[in-house]
Amino acid sequence: MTDIPLTGGRPTADLRIVETRVYRGANIWSYDRSVHLVVDLGRLEEFPTNTIPGFTDNVLQMLPGLREHTCSRGRRGGFVERLNEGTWLGHVAEHCALALQQVVGHDIRRGKTRQVKGKPGHYNVIFGYVDEQVGLAAGQLAVRLVNHLVEADPDFDWEAELEAFIKRAQRTAFGPSTQAIIDEAVSRDIPWIRLNKHSLVQLGQGVHAQRIRATMTSETSSIAVDIASDKDLTTRLLSAAGLPVPKQDSVRTADQAVAVANRIGFPVVVKPLDGNHGRGVCLDLLTDDDVREAFEIAREQSRRGSVIVESFVTGKDYRCLIIDGRMVAVAERVPASVTGDGTSTIEELVDLANADPRRGVGHEKVLTRITVDDAAIERVRDQGFEMTSTPDAGVTVKLALTGNMSTGGISIDRTFEAHPENVEIAEEAARMIGLDIAGIDFICPDITQPVRETGGAICEVNAAPGFRMHTHPTIGEPQFIAKPVVDMLFPPGATSRIPIVAVTGTNGKTTTSRMISHIFKGMGRKVGMTSTDGVVIDERLTIRADASGPRSARMVLQNPRVDFAVFEVARGGILREGLGYERNDVAVVLNVAPDHLGLRGIDTIEQLADVKAVLVEAVPRDGHAVLNADDPLVRAMRRRCSGQVVWFSMDEPGSEAREMIDAHCRRGGKALILAPSERGEMIVVKHGRREMQLAWTHLLPATFGGKARMNVQNVMGAAAAAFAAGAPLHDIRQGLRTFSTNYYLSPGRLNEVEVNGVNVLVDYCHNAPGMRALGDFVDRIGESLAHDLARPSRIGVIATAGDRRDEDMRDLGRVAAQHFDVVIVREDQQLRGRQRGEIAELVAEGVREAREGGARCKQVEIILDEIDAVRHAMSRANRGDLVVVCVDQHSRVMAELEDWSNQAQAGSASNDDLPLADPDFVPPAEG
Incomplete structure (x- = not known):
């Protein structure tokens, strides 16, 4: 470590948490779920660990598990070496948070600490977690512990704090049965989602999903559970089947x-x-x-x-576990008891037994603590003892009559000792009740002998039987009984995941997502899609909101109708929570342009590219990354992909992108390119040395005859994604031919309507790069519009979000001024921290600056309300003019345009009755 100058003095407990984030999927720091703390060291920035007397010894004494941490050295004890050499306390907090989680049984080893750029003393502390609440609590306690070791806090009781942390972890932890099933599912690459704070868990995704609650599953019959709960009815049914019952x-x-x-x-x-x-x-x-x-x-x-x-049937207590009609485990249950040593009282023997680390409260551990209640005391007295009595060595004193694990009993594995006839009886009992997972309780002298001969009987049939007596027997070999449960829910070869296509980029995400969804809907798939407009399940808008974040993705994966998922993934969601899923089969990156810079530590376009590359990093080895070869920042993401890369490019032959694609295809790769000809541009699919024609761009409705170049790019991205996801070319072609930008298929994205002879385009464009693409389209179609008197005028209604930088807002105005005669600046309903009018004024400044430089725009106006701005634009337009409305709430705008058209048709407000407007006229006030 490089020595740093110290200013003198003594260290003080200055470490504090500035910001906390929880990533619930892949993120910019890690491939998996993580807690992210931004910490401020204060004066502790001047005091690495080797300058604080006794710090290393004390922290190792409180958390001995730190001795096992390898850290960056890659060997046991590596972190101790770092402590002795000197490391900063943010790094120590990371390892303490990991060690605390390891104390409660969470095997988490992923973590990193990096300094925040441009902020001395501030560090990004990232570490993995199993349970979100436990991870957060571990981070907070780790910071308090480090501060206590720097400067002792008399109110900080480490033993009490650690015990409270352990109890909190136990409250939120899964029980042994649920955890065993989840562990088995994870080992088979079956995804899982916790649906509540308890034991309700979803295994698998979408249409393949199965649910479990402890040992009840989606296949468990409600009627069977009711029957098993009624012991009288259970006995009568078993008796009617000729099974031995009392x-x-x-x-x-x-x-x-x-x-x-x-x-x-x-x-x-x-x-x-x-x-x-x-x-x-x-x-x-x-x-x-x-x-x-x-x-x-x-x-x-x-x-x-x-x-x-x-x-009363005499004998030993046995539990036979039946899963999917077959016996998988047998355990002998021994009631809670203690064995005398000749010196200890029964009370002391109970305390000694409860000190076993395997014992806990309820079902939190593999054994339950023995509870001394009135019934236990009475049982002890029946055997001639009191709790203060000292039994002779070897004398067993029972504290309960039943052998239930929940009352402190122990278990002995007898799986391979059970007589085949007894196994057959237990399996028949489960079938009679109708349970997929059943616990059959036998009372018999010896499970190795037929119960019909020895006088045993079935005393109970249990729904949702506990697994811990089988997975963690006190004596004998553990049985891996979670495997048959998962085999029942997901038979070998069955699918547990649905295909996931994730789309990101600065512009075009929503349209591309809709195109991909439309292609697969045409193939008969039940598509779940998220976008900035909401969550769509099988063509139905179920939630109307900005749903481009991880929570919306999880909602789709939980829906039992969905068999194909398309996710629009925005920058904000990745930075806030990471991805809402483990991995995506196809990742599509359309472009990276300056937008939303200056937020959450993303100040450069290169950093923005790193954020969007998270999707590429989440592609598995058998997946695909669909990348825009024309964008250098997107092109560089190929190095982060574990799977195959599918390129798409609009560049001319001979360009850098096309040369790279040609080399890629010579090696057997896949790509989509544009092949120009006299008849137009053909989208060509290349796979190795083969070339397959897909469609003419000018025949695809979404491209407006090939003039909407941004939609040509979106079409190619969508086609490449569908091709990578396994769609046949004819289905891709049909999907693209039937997808248009009408309001029903693509609301708010390049919707074209005619209102009383005025051509109106409604689009979501909110940033300068998007405005350049939209402006190019306006230029291409503007001159072709018919007008009786003169060239058609162009009126643009524009706005941007309040969380952009001031210069980005001005840049939007500058670009818009190049393409419109009149620019009307409005504001969104949500100002995102800005004052009303502030955003519009900054955009207008950019328009005025461009006008002074000779831009096309002749007039700029500020009308803050969206509907008022639309009405003003329509009142200024003549027949044949073009009005482009960049919307915030597209449904309100489309309703206003429809009302405007209806009023004119009714004769109350036709263009013939309105004075002709002159968009080139500049009022004196504008000057």
């Missing part, structure tokens, strides 16, 4: 319970009709008084107030 009856009063017990014969068991986890179960009852007392205990745990009285 004699029983359901009762609602204590007198009825006594009567049933006397009828079936003592000893008996009393338990709630619809209980679970062994709560309220009383065994081996020998007298009427025992039955009356047990009835009250069982009724408290019964949701419907009914209680079961059944004959």
Whole structure:
């Protein structure tokens, strides 16, 4: 490490978090989910770790796991070396956050710390996470810990803070059963999404999605669950199938319970009709008084107030796990107990057992802590002891009657010892109840012997049985029972993912996304699409909002109708949350131009290109990146792609882009190019040395006879994406031939309407690069428009978003002035931090500057309200003129234009009745 000058003095606890972000997918820092903290070191920038006495020893004492961190050295202990040599405390906070997550069992090792450019003492601290809330809490506690080690805080109790952190992690963690299924799904590359704060999880995407809640699945029958919950009905069904079950009856009063017990014969068991986890179960009852007392205990745990009285079957307690009709595991359940050592009391033995790190509260760990309640004390007394008694060495004292894991019991794996006849009985019981995943409880002397011969019986059938007694047995080999669950939901060879095409770029994203969606809709696919207009599911707009972010993408992936996804991905969403998914099969990058610079640390166009390249980095080895070869910044993204690159280019033969494409195709690559001829331009698909004609550009409605060059680019990007996604050429051709920029297929994107002889274009253009493309189109069609008196005039209604830089706003005005005779500047409804009128004035400044330089524009006006600006533009236009409206709320604008047309047709406001406007006239006030 390079020595840095110190200003003297002592370090103070100045480390603080300036900004927090959570990336829920691939992002500019990492390929996976990450927490991003921007921290300010303050004076600690002057104090690396080797200048703070005792810092390294103290942090290693509090978090011993840091000794295992390799850091950049790539070997165990690498981070300790960095601490001893001297590293900055932002880097230490990163590793502490990782170590804290490792304490709670989250195997996370991804992290990096980088200085914020231009801000001394500020650092970007990035680290991975499994659970979002745990990751955030780890980052916050790591910063507090570092500050405490720099300058002791008397209010900071490390042991208490660590315990609170562990408990918080346990509250949000999946249970052992859910986690086992998720781990198996991940190992098979099946994506998953947590749908709530508990155990509801979606495996797979779209039409292939399956849901689980603990060990209940999408295939679990609700009727079967109801039957299993009714123990009386369960027993009657099993008995009707000839399966061994105890004699029983359901009762609602204590007198009825006594009567049933006397009828079936003592000893008996009393338990709630619809209980679970062994709560309220009383065994081996020998007298009427025992039955009356047990009835009250069982009724408290019964949701419907009914209680079961059944004959007591003696033997050991076994749980047979049946998945998809087959037995996959058997465990012997031993009730909670302690074994005497001759010196410790029963109470001390319980504390010693609960100190086992495998024991926790409820189902949070593989074993549950033994709870000493009144029932446990009574059970101890029945065996002749008190809690303060000291049993002899080797003497076992039971604290519960049932062997449920939830009451502190242990399990012994007996999977390969079960007799085949017993296995057959358990499988038949699951089929009779109708459960896809069932826990069959046997009571019998020995599971290795047929229960029909030894006198055993099925005492319960459980829906949603816990897995931890099988995956983490106290004694014996663990059984990997999550595999048959995932096999049931996703049989070998079944698909769990839907194809994802993601589109980004400075301009053209929405139109290209709509084109791709239209192509695949024509092929019969149920397409889910996100764009700046909203979320569209199978041609229905389900959410009207700017849906180009990660949350909207996840909404599409959760929809069970969708079998193909097309995502418009904007810069803002990537910077805010990353991608909303793990990877995309096809990434399309149309262009990179200056826009939204100066936001979230993106100050240059090269940095903006890095943001958009996240989509390319999210392409798997069997995926494709569709890149615009004409854009140098997009061209450079090919190095970040793990899959294949499909190029598209509008450049002439002999250009740098075309030469690169030719070399690419000679190596067997794919590309789309424009082949000019006397008849027009032909889009040609190249695959290796083969060339296939796709379509004439001038015959595609969206290109306006080839004049809308930006849409020619969008068409090529869409065609290349569809080709990469496996669409046949004839389907691509048909999709492009039937896609037009009418308002129904492409609202707000180059919609052409005629209002009383005035040609109107409605588009979303909001930045200077987009205005150049739109202006080129206006120039191409402007002179061809018919006009009886003179050349047609062009009126532009323009605006931009408030989060652009001042110079970007002026640049929009400069470009617009080159293409319009009259520029009317309006403002969006959302000003994004600007004052009303400020944006319009900056744009107008650019127009005036261009006018002084000889631009086409002769007049600029400011009308802030969008509808007022549209009305003013239409009132100024003559027949044959061209009005271009750059919209914010396209539906309101189109409704206004329709009203304008209807009023004229009704005779109330026709152009013949209006005075002819002169757009070249400059009023004296404009000067």
